Amino acid sequence: MGLLYVASYLENAGYSVKVIEFIDENYNTTKNKKLWKEFYEYDPDFIGFGVISWNRSVTVEIIKQIRDTTKDKIIICGGKDPSYVPEKYINSGANVVVIGEGEETMIELLNACSSQSDLEDVKGIVFKNGIRIVTTAHREPIDLENLLHPAFELVDYKHYTDIRLGGIPGHFIKTGFMMANRGCPFGCKFCTENVRNVFRERAVDDIISEIKWQIKNYNIKGLVFLDDLFYYKSERVIDFCSAILRENIKLKIYAQTRVDRVGDMETLQLMKKAGFIQLALGVESGSPKILKMVNKGINLEQIKKGVKAINDAGIHTYSFIIIGFPDETSEDMEMTENLLKEINSTFVAVNYYMPMPGTPLYSEEDDKLLDKVSYSLTENQTFRTSEAQKALSHYRQRFQLTSEKNPNYNLLRYPGFFAFLACVMFLKPVVLLKGLYIQRTKKRYSSYFEAARTAMINYRIYG
Incomplete structure (x- = not known):
């Protein structure tokens, strides 16, 4: 972008x-x-x-x-x-x-x-x-009030719009991308977003204008806000949602926020009405020690309260977890697993800690290792021994399983699965056919069963 x-x-x-x-x-x-x-x-x-x-x-x-x-x-x-x-x-x-x-x-x-x-x-x-x-001399951040729209015409933007909204398996709709702000006012020690980058927000009218442009030119049906902190203040979120409803814009929207920024139920319900289907949250860890070490600025009660409020509003939650922080122990990761089981987030994404240049946790040794990494860091083993990698992979699988207990994610564990399957087969057979067609032409899944299952998950969540 x-x-x-x-x-x-x-x-x-x-x-x-x-x-x-x-x-x-x-x-x-x-x-x-x-x-x-x-x-x-x-x-x-x-x-x-x-x-x-x-x-x-x-x-x-x-x-x-x-x-x-x-x-x-x-x-x-x-x-x-x-x-x-x-x-x-x-x-x-x-x-x-x-x-x-x-x-x-x-x-x-x-x-x-x-x-x-x-x-x-x-x-x-x-x-x-x-x-x-x-x-040379320092340059001040630009004024977002007069920000030009990205030159989407210079890339095959249609290729990027045809992806899974919010990282949800099998959900293929035309999805636009946008930034509503830049920077971050918080100081997480593992993140570069707050370093040298003053937090600024675009005007709501300007965001609405760009949304209309993307709908007109690319016929998008979904929208992903790439900002780390879309939901910063309730007042601005209310203004945005009100504008979406006033302009009769029909989109499925994904955004990110912090658990301690989530406002009252009335604001969340307005977001639901405006089209927000998922909010991603930086939970990071269930260990108070780790949360303090990385200067996350949140506690376990705030995590539980924030996730519950979003779930209660009917918006899906996507909890981001990072494992492999310096000095993180198996006890810390057990605490993370226990927290995930308790909060019942719709989805859980688990990533390995990656030391980033410019952050307080970064070292000269990290910099030397970074020169050697492959493009895909998610599975990269450069920064850890094989034993540590094996242990982290074990916990990663366990953490991700916590989200599969949610019936919206794993239909096979849903009590009404077979009744739902019958309804889909007789009333919406195109749902299954689409999943099977994608598997036949693009081989995205491990089997035709997985393709059909994912298509039904998509239909149950989004209709």
Whole structure:
């Protein structure tokens, strides 16, 4: 999404922009001849990369391959990882690193390069001048009141809209993506979102305008807010939901929040009425020790209260758990499992702790290991021994099983399953046929049974 915002600003400034998705759906990079052919045919003057920590190694690989064929192209890297470790990219062949938000910086940078002006006058960049690495003055965050819409037309956006809404297996509807704010006012020690990034919110009218645009141009039926903290203040959520209802916008909406930001039942019921079907929550751990260590700023009672309120409002809950924090013990993970059993979240996602540059928990040793990781960090073993990995995998499976006890997730445990199956077969056979068709054409599931089962889960939850 960040690249598309930058592209929109560059196009508005008169630059011709092309977005090439160097990492394909199989995470192939330099092996993909089609992408390289597309790149060389376009023959750009400037080459920009949007980088996050877990694609650092593949980005460096691509930069080196470009440098093997040409020395005169200006390579620019931006994103969270380059912002915290710019020297790594400069020393790997990049000419410039953009620190923080890139919309305004990129325009000034390209103008300066085109006119051969002094780069030290461009705020918010790092570059190499001879043997000296220069860091220019800090650039203030941009004003979201005048934020341009992302340049979706530069990518195959229809490909991205046809995914599972909110990570729910089998739910394939046209889903749009949007950001309602930037930054985070909280200080979790494992997260980069609050580092160098002031919390700002877009105007509700501007968000509604972009939603209408996506509905008109891409016929979206669902909407995922990518913000870590969509629900920050009840007043703004009420304004947004009221606007959705007033404009008669019919979407199934997914968003994220914190358990301690969830407001009263009236607000949650309004969200339900406006189309919110799922709220994701950063539960992280059931251990008070771990919650305190990572400066999460919540306690177990707040977690229980927040999840219960959302469930009671008829909105599905998606609890994010992180395992493998420094000094986390088996007792801590047992406490997490007990909490998950108690709160009965509709879905549970369990991820391994990943040390991120710029965060208080990050170390020099972590930085060396990060250079070696594969693109997929979820299963990556770089940061832990095989014994630790085995233990974490064991707990991960146990945690995820806690959500399967919810009848909305596992229909086979639902008392009325067979009656529901009969209704679907006779009244809505297209539900089963769609699941079977997806399995036959795309092989998304382990079996036709799993495809049909997932299709019914989808139908039960969303209708």
